[in-house]
Amino acid sequence: MTSAKYDVLAIGNALFDVLVRAEDDFLVKHGMAKGGMALIDEARAAAIYADMGQATEMSGGSAANTIVGLANLGARAAYVGKVKNDQIGRLYSHDIRAAGVTFDTKPASDGPATGCSYILITPDGERTMNTYLGAAQDLGPADIDPEQIAAAALIYLEGYLWDPKNAKEAFLKASQIAHGAGRQVALTLSDPFCVDRYRDEFLELMRSGTVDLIFANESELHSLYQTSDFDSALNQLQNDVGLGVVTRSEKGCAVVAKDAVTLVPAARIEKLVDTTGAGDLFAAGFLFGLARNAGYENAGRLGALAAAEVIQHIGARPQVSLKELAQQHGLPV
Numbered sequence: 001m002t003s004a005k006y007d008v009l010a011i012g013n014a015l016f017d018v019l020v021r022a023e024d025d026f027l028v029k030h031g032m033a034k035g036g037m038a039l040i041d042e043a044r045a046a047a048i049y050a051d052m053g054q055a056t057e058m059s060g061g062s063a064a065n066t067i068v069g070l071a072n073l074g075a076r077a078a079y080v081g082k083v084k085n086d087q088i089g090r091l092y093s094h095d096i097r098a099a100g101v102t103f104d105t106k107p108a109s110d111g112p113a114t115g116c117s118y119i120l121i122t123p124d125g126e127r128t129m130n131t132y133l134g135a136a137q138d139l140g141p142a143d144i145d146p147e148q149i150a151a152a153a154l155i156y157l158e159g160y161l162w163d164p165k166n167a168k169e170a171f172l173k174a175s176q177i178a179h180g181a182g183r184q185v186a187l188t189l190s191d192p193f194c195v196d197r198y199r200d201e202f203l204e205l206m207r208s209g210t211v212d213l214i215f216a217n218e219s220e221l222h223s224l225y226q227t228s229d230f231d232s233a234l235n236q237l238q239n240d241v242g243l244g245v246v247t248r249s250e251k252g253c254a255v256v257a258k259d260a261v262t263l264v265p266a267a268r269i270e271k272l273v274d275t276t277g278a279g280d281l282f283a284a285g286f287l288f289g290l291a292r293n294a295g296y297e298n299a300g301r302l303g304a305l306a307a308a309e310v311i312q313h314i315g316a317r318p319q320v321s322l323k324e325l326a327q328q329h330g331l332p333v
């Protein structure tokens, strides 16, 4: 195995976020399931946007947020995702490159606009996402560069990639190349409703060894194993995958290896503002810890710290240097 050019390469739905504070009534009025991610068409996107108040607009996308967090921590990072060559797509490409991430995916020159997620943040800090996939629909196997995949020590994939029509082929191609090059493959389960749509396929990815590492939050884990019993779900996860990391909000996380479970506490916060990107930034910190061989305990602490930063402001991208934050907390960077 040759030495890796990138610590992590992430593949995901490239989405621009439109975030706004809203009362719970807004969700009821528009028939939204609180805390979830719903796929919407252009007409519904227009209707939701027309009813939204003044918004914060910024680049997002789950795996993209993770890779930006990794670069912010000092990792060598690359991203694969599809935007259109329109104004938002160009802005998106600028932002991710400005964060220090290599981003070479060819933008679509025709077809739907760059995808957007319309995100409502209720007073309890919970986010409810409505995603118009747009150009992200067109990510496919041709966007996977074998040389680039093989040059990453780990590839990180979103469960959300199971939604667009061709992205799962890109996912499987990338996993095959990565494993052929002796690299690791991680998957985030993304969303409990997403798990509900693709439960059998996700379990197959784990049991067949197509993925080596799983990130899930508690509701995704319960959805995966269709049980409300946390311990039983954790046992099943331990059987099904080499390494599982389960986040539990203020209860911290559980790192589930074949031979042991490591419990790591959450980081302290002053005020919960917006949970958008919490899981994404947790994954960034955890993967950074793995890349630095810092051990599961430190990796979990890095994840918890990065998640704590992002939930104390609006938007899913870090607003401070996570590297300096980790240093201030005595964590290895």
Ligand SMILES: OC[C@H]1O[C@H](O)[C@H](O)[C@@H]1O
Pocket: 013, 015, 016, 017, 059, 060, 061, 062, 065, 117, 129, 276, 277, 278, 280, 316
């Ligand atoms: O996990 C949060 C992200 O998921 C969605 O994909 C949004 O773009 C948002 O940035």
